[in-house]
Amino acid sequence: MKKKYFGTDGIRGKVGSSPITAEFFVKLGYAAGVVLARINKRSKKPTVIIGKDTRISGYMLESALEAGFSSAGVNVLLTGPIPTPAIAYLTRSGTADFGVVISASHNPYDDNGVKFFSSKGLKLSDEIECEIESLIDQKIEQVLPSKLGKAQRAENYVKQYIEFCENTFSKKLSLKGLTIVLDCANGATYHIAPVIFSNLGANIITVNDKPDGLNINKKAGSVSRKIYRQQSLYIMQI
Numbered sequence: 001m002k003k004k005y006f007g008t009d010g011i012r013g014k015v016g017s018s019p020i021t022a023e024f025f026v027k028l029g030y031a032a033g034v035v036l037a038r039i040n041k042r043s044k045k046p047t048v049i050i051g052k053d054t055r056i057s058g059y060m061l062e063s064a065l066e067a068g069f070s071s072a073g074v075n076v077l078l079t080g081p082i083p084t085p086a087i088a089y090l091t092r093s094g095t096a097d098f099g100v101v102i103s104a105s106h107n108p109y110d111d112n113g114v115k116f117f118s119s120k121g122l123k124l125s126d127e128i129e130c131e132i133e134s135l136i137d138q139k140i141e142q143v144l145p146s147k148l149g150k151a152q153r154a155e156n157y158v159k160q161y162i163e164f165c166e167n168t169f170s171k172k173l174s175l176k177g178l179t180i181v182l183d184c185a186n187g188a189t190y191h192i193a194p195v196i197f198s199n200l201g202a203n204i205i206t207v208n209d210k211p212d213g214l215n216i217n218k219k220a221g222s223v224s225r226k227i228y229r230q231q232s233l234y235i236m237q238i
Contacts, residue, residue, distance in 0.1 A: 005136070006129040012104050012113030015057040020112050022064040024136075029068020031135035032100075032116060033149075035128060037074055040097045040119060045149065047075040049096035049157070051082040053103040053188040056213030057112045061102050065114070066151050073143040076151040079158060081188045081211075084115070086161040092121030095157065103188070109216050158192060165196050175202035185221025186211040 005011050005019050011028070013020040019028075037046045048069055052058035058081075066076050077096055079087070084101045091099035099117035107113075116124045124132075142148075180202045184190040190209040198204050208220035 010115030025064035029065035033072030054211035
């Protein structure tokens with residue numbers, strides 16, 4: 001079956017144009033909730049963890065997905081801005097039954113998208129994505145009021161991910177004595193990468209770490225032409 005909405009890396013497009021609209025994301029959340037709740041056996045009422053980057057449209061799309069999942073009887077954890085690998089890690093570690101990231105990666109701020117992760121922290125199979133798509137255009141059959149999912153902010157998971165990243169760094173190594181420039185591209189790592197590298201001992205110079213919802217990737221990160229030429233600096237685009 002040919003997929004209508006899902007591409008090679010989730011669903012992505014221009015905000016305000018189909019399918020990146022609030023209406024579509026409510027339907028997407030409901031359809032994904034129904035399918036993933038059916039295939040997941042870890043809990044009676046499944047939980048999804050939703051992360052996002054710093055795009056202003058993320059608030060709208062997050063709320064729409066939350067409504068859709070809740071109507072399907074799925075509990076929702078909202079982390080706020082957090083990198084995509086963090087949601088894969090948190091899902092795999094058992095924090096939630098499946099994960100969602102609202103992001104358009106290195107695209108401009110007026111694009112956005114969504115990608116899903118299974119309970120193993122992996123991308124959904126083509127078969128599951130097709131099953132989700134088959135329900136998107138159908139009427140939402142909301143569960144009984146007593147069965148609705150609950151939503152809560154769960155910002156403590158940012159700290160958990162920071163600790164995980166730090167623990168992957170060998171205890172035999174140290175970044176002391178190094179000065180590292182972190183280009184956060186005004187994206188989801190702006191409040192995470194500086195903490196990690198500082199805790200590992202490096203002297204940090206952080207640039208593009210003040211997101212305003214409109215400046216993600218703007219002359220920054222992977223699309224930046226700025227080059228740091230000082231010999232003593234290590235440049236990392238996050």
